[in-house]
Amino acid sequence: MxxxxxxxxxxxxxxxxxxxxxxxxxxxxxxxxxxxxxxxxxxxxxxxxxxxxxxxxxxxxxxxxxxxxxxxPAKEEAQILTTQTTFLEDLPPVHSRQLFHPDAYGVAIDLGTTTVVCYFVHLASGRILKISSWMNPQKAYGADVISRISFCQENPDGLKMLQTVLTESINKEFESFLSEMKADRQQIQEIVVAGNTTMLHILLGYDPETLALAPFTPAFTAQQVLGGAQTSFLMHSRGHLITLPCLSAYVGADIVAGLAVLRAPQQNYLFLDIGTNGEMALVKGKEIFTCATAAGPAFEGASLSCGMPALKGAISSFESPRNFIVLGEVEPSGICGSGVIDVVAWLLRNNFMDESGLIQQDFEIYPGVRITQADIREIQLAKSAIYSGIKILLKRAGLNFQDLDALFLAGGLGNYIHIPSAIEIGLLPAELRDKIFPVGNSAGIGALQFLRSEMFANKVNWVVQHSQYIELSNDEDFVLEFAMNMDFLK
Ligand code: FES
Structure with a gap:
């Protein structure tokens, strides 16, 4: 030793x-x-x-x-999305649950592959008392859901380890909240979680292996309810932990919560969450078509040579080699998704890259931070997967871009992305240029609404009942679209 x-x-x-x-x-x-x-x-x-x-x-x-x-490396300061916007419902707090304590608390959790956000709520009044956010500690075992699933497959204790690090990190935030409130763990009465299907499987201790193998069958998709005593969370033993329903292995409760919480007067619209997967839905009146594309972790920086999450030191915005923004006002140490999209758009606009994605040499943004040819290829795969997913949804719904009233962007990247750059590289459709709206943390706010208002459960059920999932992994139309959308168009 x-x-x-x-x-x-x-x-x-x-x-x-x-x-x-x-x-x-x-x-x-x-x-x-x-x-x-x-x-x-x-x-x-x-x-x-x-x-x-x-x-x-x-x-x-x-x-x-x-x-x-x-x-x-020093502790990370991450740019994590927690916000509510006018595009998301803010229902009045109405609940008939019996409270175990006059100051009983609930916690709404947005459990992402990369980040975790907790909204601590005073259940009687519905007031938000605290919002905490941090990087999902499972990132030490892989950046995306596939690498986490492989970790579970390759290690006999893998699932337990991933479940434990996550639970411990959440409990740490609970402890700090309870100590600030001078409250007892018995006062945490209800926890509501929205997350992708893999994250929910790991959280509840279900083997996620089948999620990575065709025909991609989840152990569950329905809402799960556990008694407090069945969980390892610091909460009342007679309280409840609820995970919101998913639609499939790759369209999770984060999308269901997002669709349910969207305040969308429009008739036909797209809802898109760009993360390690591009999860999306097309709402056509009372029908919802959903799919997920394997975009890979390029937009989250993991598969790029100098890519990194949106942490201190990441170039997050790029206008030109003399004008770019670094998170945390420190020397640049890498580049995150929104910065990469800007750089690729700039290379295209300034003829440093052709339509096929070819660059003459690596592009150095700052000493030690560059974009390589291999990085460009990763971006092409990711942007083509997402754009092609949108095209397939339109086709299945029998709609064209002109028929759409809006494209709502969920998730961290969707909110920090520069829409003109995303359109320029062909990630988002130019036809919707004036109809694209970032909506804030729809998964987290959806979980929050579920906690605060019992009416919200009806919205969640409506989404589940009206959704149909389109599996793209062996869809011939998708393969064709994917090949056709690889190039960058000027
Ligand atoms: S975790 Fe060590 S090289 Fe990827």
Whole structure:
């Protein structure tokens, strides 16, 4: 056994190595979560940590065989979407549940693959008392749902580990809220969770393996209700944890909650959440067509050479090589989704890239931060997948772009993206240029409405009953569209 002296910002601690474990595994076991998009397979090159005297190493490829000193990247400050907007319902708080305590609390959770947001609510009044957000600690086991599912398949305790790190991180926020309120865990009476299907499976301890294998059958899609005593959360034993219903393996409760909470007077509209998957729905009067496209983690930065989530140090907006914005007012250390889309649009506009996506050489935005040809290819795959998904929904609904009244963008990227750049690279349809609206955190606000107003459950049920899911994995039309939409059009 060797000693590891760890430095993380001002925090210093000493841990021991355990047998033949990689540094990444050792750190994860000790509760230090290094960003590891490929889940520790040595492919993404992102799990860098500094070893004093040796320089930067990949934590997943480093097996300590002596005492070492490790310097971890400072704690992340993430740009996490928590907002309500006028596009989302704000129902009056009405609930007939019996409260166990005059100051009983509820928590609405938006459980994302990348981020987690908690809305703490005073149940009697419906008032929001606190909003907490943080990076999903499961990111240390892979950036997207597929790498998390593989982690569960490859490790006998994988599911338990992912469930535990998540539950612990949520409980930590509960603890801090309860201590601020000078309240007791018995006062947390209800928890409502919206998230994608994989996240909900892991949260509830269901093996997600079937979600990654055709025919992609979830263990459940319906709303799940657990008694407080059946969960590991700091809550009343007779309280409830409710997960909102999903529609399929890749159209989850985050989309259901988003569709239900959308205040949309329009007749025909699109709803799109761009994340590691492009999950989308087309509402045509009383019919809802949904699908999910495997966009890959390009827009979340994980599969790009200098890509990173929207954290401190990420280039988030780019107008020109002399005019770009870095999150957190520090030196740039990478580029996040909204920045990448801007850069690709700029390269196209200024003829540094042709319509097929070919660039003459890597484009350096800042020393050490560049976009490579391979990055451009990743972006092409992702943007084509999403645009082609939209085309298939239109086709199945028998509509054209002219028939649509709006395109609502959900999720973090959808809200921070620069719409003209997204149109320029062919991610979003130019035909809808004046009808595209970011709506805020629709999944989180949907969970919040469910917690506060019992009328909202009817909206959720309506969405589930009127939705039909279109599986794209072996859809010939989709394959054709996907090939046709790869190029960038000027
Ligand atoms: S290279 Fe180490 S986690 Fe990807």
């Amino acid at each position: 060797n000693k590891i002296l760890l430095r993380e910002g001002s925090r210093i601690c000493v841990i021991q190595t355990q047998g033949q474990q990689s540094l990444l595994d050792t750190l994860r076991k000790e509760g230090f979560f290094v960003y590891a998009p490929c889940g520790g397979k040595g492919r993404c090159g992102k799990c860098l940590v500094e070893i004093r005297g040796e320089g930067k190493v990949l934590a997943c490829n480093y097996y300590p065989d002596k005492d070492i000193e490790v310097i971890l």
